[in-house]
Amino acid sequence: MDALRSLTSGAVKRFLLIVEGDWRPYISTAVQHGVRAILWRASFSASAFLHTIHAVGNSGVVLPPSLQGMLVDDFLRVQNEVLAPRDLTTHGLASREVDVLRLVAEGFDLKEIAQKLAYSERTIKNILYQVIKRHGLRNRAHAVSFAIRVGII
Template sequence: MAEQIADAAAGGAAEPIRVLLVDDQELFRRGLTMLLSVEDGIEVVGEAGDGVEGTSLAASAAPDVVLLDIRMPKRTGIEACRAIKEAVPSAKIIMLTVSDEEADLYEAVKSGASGYLLKDSSIEEVAQAVRVVADGQSLISPSMAVKLIDEFKQMSRPEREHVPGLRLTERELEVLRLVAKGMNNREIAKELFISENTVKNHVRNILEKLQLHSRMEAVMYAVREKLLDLP
């Protein structure tokens, strides 16, 4: 009986998150592979040294999460991000880079990236980012969050007085404001005294109404259209 219970538990275990690493620095790539491979629930399914190889490997391996450098030969990380999202729409992409340039962050978000981490992040932070984006959320390095908000402000168009056709409910606006503060679904649920599933439903509805593909894109749109009051 005990063996049957153990077998049932093993059979019900969650599948590991399949990760692809794309970085032209072989030493960094190999080191990260070794470190991620010992993390619970994460499996590295491939490595690539440039954007072209990374796109091809993503198409064949169909990873859950892709860690992409920005500065790479043959095809940049930004270009590879677009190509991978087209080839494997379900793949979540995290830019893992030394670049703290606002322009790179903005282009990464526009290209479909769900995360943006600097290479000075700890392995724990990288592993957590993999888990967060695999769960459908977004994550960026804290130091870049401020720059993202600044980019939002610069995108604001004072001359726009209204948003034609846009109808978010008060609750959806509340959720969007908290997303803009960098909160994840669990934190938003706690703040608003609702369930995580309810938060997920609100986020999905927001994206559908805005016709966007990620939480970060939704916040960028909302700030541009003056739906949020950011400090």
Template sequence: MTRVVIVDDQTLIRQGIRGLLEVADIDVVGEAADGRAALAVIERTAPDVILLDLRMPRFDGIWTIEQLRAAEIDIPVLVLTTFDDDALVLGALRAGARGYLLKDVTLGQLTRAIHTLAEGGTLIAPSITDRMLRAIRSGPSPVGADAPAVPGLTEREQEVLRLVAHGYSNREIAGVLFLAEGTVKNHVSTILTKLGARDRTNAVLRALHDGILD
């Protein structure tokens, strides 16, 4: 059973999400009302996925993601928020979030997103993807202005990267391309190195910005 921690400053929202997820056989192992409290809960419970609101008093969502990264806690973060502002979306993804959904999603969409992230994939709400891509293409490189030029990806690496961009996990990519899962992991590692990216989401953002993916 997939284990999650819910981080949201509104008690009623946390309770509502908990109730829905438990009906869907997802184990809610902890809750927190802000980022600082979340860090303690996450360290204690070691969930598979973190459901995180962005707008919270004192220690907000992006602060929380940055702290997790600084502590080298590699648990996928699924942002679940009412805000679809471009700056917030990009800020969360650049900080290290692996998924971004709005709170108007259905229970089925939410549970699929949780399982996708738990299996190593990424997911962004389709309703905000077009605006996000326009912002990426018109703004600075997601990995910084001083990033080195991108070496060419092989045809196989491009195939893997396209599937990563669609949210496929390593296991699913292996099935699609008829490869061993370990081989896919090696391809993903090489792609991250070539793109100068710290994680899968950042690699996709860099590839979109540089025209490697369309």
């Protein structure tokens, strides 16, 4: 991991690791430092290597199933222990922001949204403004489109 940290400082890079069967890092840390593929040395073959290089070159990820499970476990731990207690989603939106965007998408105006959520109209405007500003969006329609694309609504 130290070698990966030094290689990835300041630049976006993608790495393929060939590892021994007893290698058990925090897979999310490896991914954070640019690892996009892992091959077990014991099952290494030229065809697997070429397939993996091609996949990583096309922005893909190749991980053994056991490591995929570890990565999903890490993701769920962050979701449940870090984001949810702070009322955030994986896309950095608070649940009230998601609620507002959902209601905008359903065609409600600011006054109706404020009544449904028991906020003032000014609060609804501020919520929308913060989402638009934080994510570099242009307007409410763009914010709704963003929410749909990332699967929030």
